[in-house]
Amino acid sequence: MRVAIIGAGIVGASIARELSRYEVEVHLVEREADVGWGVSKANTGLIHAGYDDDPERFPNRARLCVEGNRIWHRWVEELDIPHAWSGALVIAKEESEVKVLEGLLRRGERNRVPELRILERDEALSMEPNLVKVEAALYAPTVGQISPPQAVIALVENAVDNGVKVHLDTEVRGVEVSGEKVRGLRTSAGFLEADIVINAAGLYADEISREVGADYFEIRPRKGEYLIFDEDAGPKPSRVLFPTPSERSKGVVVTTEVQGHLMVGPNAQDLPKEEKDDRSTTPKGLREIYKKASEIWPLPPLNKVIRTFSGLRPEPTGGDFVIRAEDVWGFVNVAGMRSPGLTAAPAVAKEVARILAGMGIDLREKTKWKVRRRGIHGNRAGQGRVICRCNLVREPEIREAIRRMKRIGVKTPSVDSVKFRTSATTGTCQGSFCRIEIASILAEEFNSPLWDVTLKGRGSELGVGDVKVLLRR
Amino acid sequence: MMYDVVVVGGGPAGLAAASESSKLGLGTLLLDENPRLGGILPQCIHPGFGLHCLGEDLTGPEFAHRLIEEVRRSDVEVKTQAHVTSLAMRSDLVKEVTYASPQGTEAVQAKAVIYAAGARERHRFEVGIAGDRVAGIYTAGEAQAMMDLYGVMPGRRVVIVGSGDVGLIMARRFALEGAEVVGVVEMLPYPGGLARNLMILRDFDIPLYLSHKVTEVRGRGRVERVKVVRVDEELRETGEGFWMECDTLLISAGLVPRVKILRRAGAIIDPATGGPVVNDRLETTLPGVFAAGNSLIINDLVDYAVEQGRTAAKGAGEFVRGNGIPTRRWIRVRREGNVRFVVPHMLGGDRDVWLYTRVSRPVEDALVEVPEIGLRRKVPVLKPSEMLRLRIKAEVEGGRVTLVIK
Numbered sequence: 001m002r003v004a005i006i007g008a009g010i011v012g013a014s015i016a017r018e019l020s021r022y023e024v025e026v027h028l029v030e031r032e033a034d035v036g037w038g039v040s041k042a043n044t045g046l047i048h049a050g051y052d053d054d055p056e057r058f059p060n061r062a063r064l065c066v067e068g069n070r071i072w073h074r075w076v077e078e079l080d081i082p083h084a085w086s087g088a089l090v091i092a093k094e095e096s097e098v099k100v101l102e103g104l105l106r107r108g109e110r111n112r113v114p115e116l117r118i119l120e121r122d123e124a125l126s127m128e129p130n131l132v133k134v135e136a137a138l139y140a141p142t143v144g145q146i147s148p149p150q151a152v153i154a155l156v157e158n159a160v161d162n163g164v165k166v167h168l169d170t171e172v173r174g175v176e177v178s179g180e181k182v183r184g185l186r187t188s189a190g191f192l193e194a195d196i197v198i199n200a201a202g203l204y205a206d207e208i209s210r211e212v213g214a215d216y217f218e219i220r221p222r223k224g225e226y227l228i229f230d231e232d233a234g235p236k237p238s239r240v241l242f243p244t245p246s247e248r249s250k251g252v253v254v255t256t257e258v259q260g261h262l263m264v265g266p267n268a269q270d271l272p273k274e275e276k277d278d279r280s281t282t283p284k285g286l287r288e289i290y291k292k293a294s295e296i297w298p299l300p301p302l303n304k305v306i307r308t309f310s311g312l313r314p315e316p317t318g319g320d321f322v323i324r325a326e327d328v329w330g331f332v333n334v335a336g337m338r339s340p341g342l343t344a345a346p347a348v349a350k351e352v353a354r355i356l357a358g359m360g361i362d363l364r365e366k367t368k369w370k371v372r373r374r375g376i377h378g379n380r381a382g383q384g385r386v387i388c389r390c391n392l393v394r395e396p397e398i399r400e401a402i403r404r405m406k407r408i409g410v411k412t413p414s415v416d417s418v419k420f421r422t423s424a425t426t427g428t429c430q431g432s433f434c435r436i437e438i439a440s441i442l443a444e445e446f447n448s449p450l451w452d453v454t455l456k457g458r459g460s461e462l463g464v465g466d467v468k469v470l471l472r473r
Numbered sequence: 474m475m476y477d478v479v480v481v482g483g484g485p486a487g488l489a490a491a492s493e494s495s496k497l498g499l500g501t502l503l504l505d506e507n508p509r510l511g512g513i514l515p516q517c518i519h520p521g522f523g524l525h526c527l528g529e530d531l532t533g534p535e536f537a538h539r540l541i542e543e544v545r546r547s548d549v550e551v552k553t554q555a556h557v558t559s560l561a562m563r564s565d566l567v568k569e570v571t572y573a574s575p576q577g578t579e580a581v582q583a584k585a586v587i588y589a590a591g592a593r594e595r596h597r598f599e600v601g602i603a604g605d606r607v608a609g610i611y612t613a614g615e616a617q618a619m620m621d622l623y624g625v626m627p628g629r630r631v632v633i634v635g636s637g638d639v640g641l642i643m644a645r646r647f648a649l650e651g652a653e654v655v656g657v658v659e660m661l662p663y664p665g666g667l668a669r670n671l672m673i674l675r676d677f678d679i680p681l682y683l684s685h686k687v688t689e690v691r692g693r694g695r696v697e698r699v700k701v702v703r704v705d706e707e708l709r710e711t712g713e714g715f716w717m718e719c720d721t722l723l724i725s726a727g728l729v730p731r732v733k734i735l736r737r738a739g740a741i742i743d744p745a746t747g748g749p750v751v752n753d754r755l756e757t758t759l760p761g762v763f764a765a766g767n768s769l770i771i772n773d774l775v776d777y778a779v780e781q782g783r784t785a786a787k788g789a790g791e792f793v794r795g796n797g798i799p800t801r802r803w804i805r806v807r808r809e810g811n812v813r814f815v816v817p818h819m820l821g822g823d824r825d826v827w828l829y830t831r832v833s834r835p836v837e838d839a840l841v842e843v844p845e846i847g848l849r850r851k852v853p854v855l856k857p858s859e860m861l862r863l864r865i866k867a868e869v870e871g872g873r874v875t876l877v878i879k
Binding site for chain 2: 002077108232277279280282283285286302303304305306307308309365382383384385386389392394428431432433435440450451454455456457458459460461462463464465466467468469470471473
């Protein structure tokens, strides 16, 4: 039995890892040069508690979020994923918002979220003395944070250790169907035979689904922008801080992300459905999140921002996750994984295994399945030349990252691949000292000219040739 | 291991400090993070180095070579690939400097520390350029390293943000290698670089856009265009702006002293310079910790960085010999009128010193005064881009010194 998963984001990677425990042949197909570069790359990185989602309107979200949260507690340990179980506070600034908190608490009860409680003003302030304004707060101790790209990398590394094959720089061009049964995928790298196709194509899941005639949903990109501040720029909260949510979104979050930087965002801007590649930040959006976040937390000035980024969330028709086997036998949709998609991913993976079992597929467990994966641990006590001065990343870690990139099948040397594995280039100077040094190590390891090393895949080469190239024309 | 002096940073200021310190008979260790000494000089292949302090016109690598030779001939112990991660005051007399080396994490103790860790460049996120995160966006110094240390051509059509010296020098560098410099975009109503570097724009026919800023970058894998918007006197954006086609965006929006380690050790930082508050020995508010070069103050000439290195070394010598700098009523240098900053911040009144200062905005027929000592000097033009260096005689007494620029 051969399974092809389209999309190596958090969902595809979770499914690959989950299926790797069974006696099936799993192929993970990804159009980007590395794993986790789509929706998973740029989001808030929160493992939500599960009080946000209305179980009547969004039953998949409500159920899989709470279940996913519990599984992540285990997975971060098994897979050595950087994380922080920091807990969260939902801040009511005014008396009028306290009612909303009570609504969240009741919903949390219905969704079986453990350990929620409402705190009074003084209790909230004793937890977070720098809050700008607080009347009451909903305390959700089960909320955590992970680095989503690192989580995807960890899952894929473990999946590969357990026999999963990864096809990077491979774009799916079509799904081959005959006799109401999937036969495989037409890709930019040729035909890939498959009995089962799992569509975890993120923003493009609607387009893939249409290939088998399942056109009942559409994915619209919803942009969210973020600001990250320098590490010593100002006070940082110990917990994830949410404003009181609106109907449409959980609002602009203030948090100390896993690496220790103050981060604020996202906003929510719906884009036309054609603009699934638009990951630009906008001056207006950045001002908007700065203003909103300032309402709950004293932010450093804007010139202490060391990074801005934006991500797209795949907003499905109807708003709930689409997880089901379609009429064409062998085709399973796992689409519309908007928030809390990251949280739900492990539970979604288990749901997919149940769906496959329900289709009569024999999921026999492998006798030997490696449950653990170790991260790259060089860092502070390590040895070797320091490459990234801001985050103290040393040369052996860079080389280990490259070894691991190659092991999962990365073919295009990219600085971003090293960045997500080591945190190099993400500090105060944003790589202005070390990007070229990292590129020269990549060039050596991939036997590539230095100028052909990319920032983030083909089309983003760092240079145009050797320094005399333009004079020779 | 206890040294008299540990110098942090092997650029021009640190090299000068180390050889001077050794000349004074102090046991000196020089730590530098790079595999080779010289700091940023080896990538500065243009001339203009050493005009003041050597009376010669050298390139960066040549100038570095002179300073390195001086250190090599001295008793200074040198450790490269030693990236200092913290400075701790064990007492007012003993400091511990911790550094990451290829062997691991090591620490040394010293009576005095001269901090000369240089500066870093502001990058696109700090100057608020939104848009896509794509290849082709580099700080000017990063592009310089790519071209002149690694032999890589970063792009074909370049827009440069900021008309400071580094940006202008890179404009010439790109033009000389056959690239098209589409324009230099300066937010302020006047250009930022030294007069001799502004000539580059004329020599290579490069358009300068004053009172404009780049607000957005767009592109898929690589920069394709940038949005340029006019700004008013308060630097607020006016109008819709226009797009410039280019494949490379260089950010030359100023340098920031690298003082994280000093700040964490407890040194007071002057918001006007971004560097530490110092007295006329260039001693910070941490006893026996001195600062020099671009981590003290952003210099426009390497000669000044060298001079500060030597001044700091003399101060360190005084500290080591006397087990501290003698107590006195430090005279604060007050600022009046068009003075953005002045360094040193405090004078002892017992010796002649150099004051380094910059104006906040350009002024013609400027009057520079220190009324308390009767110093009065007319200067035809003063620009924020050109540091003014003033000799202050030892006779300053009493409680006040005021630098007035009108």
